[in-house]
Amino acid sequence: MNKTLLIIQREYLSRVKKKSFLLMTFLVPMLIIGMYALVIALSINGGDNVPTVEVIDDSGIFNKGLKDKKSVKFHLSTEPLDQAKQKVIADDGAFLLHIPKDIASGGNLELFSQKKAGLSVMSTIEDQLNDGLRNKMLQDAGIDAATLDNIKPDVNIVSKQLTLEGEKDSSSGAAMAVGFAAAILIYMSLFIYGIQVMRGIIEEKTSRIVEVVISSVRPFQLMMGKIIGIGLVGLTQFLLWIILSGTLMTVATNVLFKDKMEAVKSEMPAAQQQIAAQSGPGTDIVKAIQTVEWSYILPAFIIFFFGGYMLYSALFAAVGSAVDSDTETQQFMLPITLPLLFTYIMSFSFIVNNPDSSLSFWLSIIPFTSPIAMMVRLPFGVPMWELALSIVLLIGGFIFTTWVASRIYRIGILMYGKKVSFKELGKWFMYKG
């Protein structure tokens, strides 16, 4: 058998067989499902413990009461203010809203409670009162209620991508979410697996097995075997995550929420049901996720993960070979961490808002930043030639870093107990043979 293959096999199997690998493989999809379930459960139940606000209306404008909302319920009270205040002192969950007589002419609302009211409660109250007041004023100005009901603009942008194949529904929100998720995943895994490569090399160096191994194989083979082996571990992990989450999500949606969703539907009037079928709780998330072009994004994710991983792990390998222990890696980590961190920050503050700007373009083309930047840009649509160029440069980039790293590695792994500087690394790089 080819020796590099043997090394890949050992690196791969020794990690996949670990308990921590199994644990991560099952734990992460569980977490994803858990979060997904939570989102759906919350959107169905609207959260529990909805506070009830007692309303004392001295102005008489809101004598029809305020509308109950998801986050807050209202109850019109006829008690005198002082008596109602006593209740608030007695009950720490109670809210009391006092609407003064002069509310229309600028008087201040008072909200009494032991706990500070949440932002959503405050804004719900403000919105409702503003609406009510506006209606009152408009009516006073001579516009009748029927006209008012008709004037209710409701704008909703449906973004459609126009391509040669025709119109396609696309959801900017979902695209952003997928881009974010992919970028975060790549960012984290470049570190996680890169550091595994580094640790593996430090382990071989400190346990002194390395000299035995490189008397059988070339240092380059050992380094590449390790990098590829660990990269495959990463790919296996992702694949298992995707399969497991997909399966679990289908099961969860069907078993856990089927009855609940139907219960919600039956409570609604028939006319609303149709709307709910399209955009009901949970389904809008699923629907948005379906508009993302997975057949395009998944392969791209795998290519950019693996390419980025190869590029950075080679650098991690060089660092691992140069030091004797984890604690010495600090100074060499900075040049590796910096471009990654920079792209990460740029992705979320800039690229996501300007996916087609020239800075975004360059970030997604330069090999050191492209794995993360391109994933953020991709859901917004990237021309094929840019994608191709980015991939070609990424491949070129990792060939380059691997070459540089291997020249440092072959010397580094045989240097024990030596404090190394960047200058020293430069010297190693220049050595012949």
Add this chain to the structure above:
Amino acid sequence: MLSIRNIVKQYANHRALDNVSIEVEKGSVFGLLGPNGAGKTSLIRIINQITGPDSGEVFFNGEKLNPSHISKIGYLPEERGLYKKMEIGEQMLYLAQLKGMSKQDATKRIKYWFEKMEIESWWKKKVEDLSKGMQQKVQFVATVVHDPELIILDEPFSGFDPVNAQVITNEILELNRKGATIIFSTHRMESVEQLCDSIALIHKSKKILDGKVKDIKNLYRSNTYRIGFEGQLTSTENTMFEILDQTADNDLNYLTVKVQEKYSANDVLKFLIQEVQVNEFMEVIPSMNDIFIQNVKN
């Protein structure tokens, strides 16, 4: 077997090997001797193709050294270790396969060696559960499992306990009898001089002496003898030898003498027999260490 010609290895600010040439004969036990930092390990790494020389060539069985020779060499490095979390058997299989053995052959050979070393029961154990001495046995097996034609042992006895050292020495000598060529590298010259047929002395990156141990010793013979006898020498003044040292222990007297060039050991013996009761008569042969020191001083 192994022919090293004019090897130069230059590191940034020092020359590790300076024009070193060495011949190792097939089937011999060869000692690569020299103090720490002399360049022994650099030379061994070149033979193992871990690093390349800046100039010079190495020939293995007459062929220029190339990757196909890797499987014919077994190397026990000075800095040796194993994967701590890996099972011993699995680890041996991995290392043997890296040397180019098939899985079946490797399994067979490992079992053979494990039985021989009486460590069969360790197959499923992890390295971290073994003592250092036990690990060394495993490392030795890893070195010889692929039946190498050339076995290179860098400071083989450092860290070995005396019992294991003897076990390993016996195994090495047996392998040598079966045709393997052995290279010992060590700075403790006395530890291998009785094992080696030939040696090379390396000092400050240069080879300062090499050849058969017998020849070298002959070369450095100083015609010095140690004599133990009963009785008294009547005349200590003579033209035959010069007394270097004189001690007495109970009834026995000891003399260390340097015999003059015109005379042989027999002449001295003849003379002594007339005078005293001779109990011991032994040539004082310089040790490798003495020879080394003598060479370094020059």
